[in-house]
Amino acid sequence: MxxxxxxxxxxxxxxxxxxxxxxxxxxxxxxxxxxRVSTYINNRDCEWAPxxxxxxxxxFDDVKEMVK
Numbered sequence: 926m927x928x929x930x931x932x933x934x935x936x937x938x939x940x941x942x943x944x945x946x947x948x949x950x951x952x953x954x955x956x957x958x959x960x961r962v963s964t965y966i967n968n969r970d971c972e973w974a975p976x977x978x979x980x981x982x983x984x985f986d987d988v989k990e991m992v993k
Contacts, residue, residue: 931980933960938981941973948980 933939933948939962940946946964952972959972 931975933978933980934983937983940979940981941971942977943967943969943971 932953933951935948935950937948938945939948939960941960941962941964943962943964944966946962948960949963949970950961952959958975960975960978961970961972962978963970
């Protein structure tokens with residue numbers, strides 16, 4: 926079994942079973958892997974297995990255009 930873990934960026938938006946929120950922390954030391962998401966609706970910090978979290982894609986080209 927391969928070790929697959931998409932490293933989030935702290936502050937990146939993510940969707941978890943509790944709803945939409947921001948990544949506040951993550952752990953990637955096999956076998957302990959989790960992503961902590963603070964949800965907007967109830968400001969609740971929960972740690973989820975990576976397969977339960979969908980990271981919102983950040984397009985760095987758009988960020989460069991916004992900075993100009």
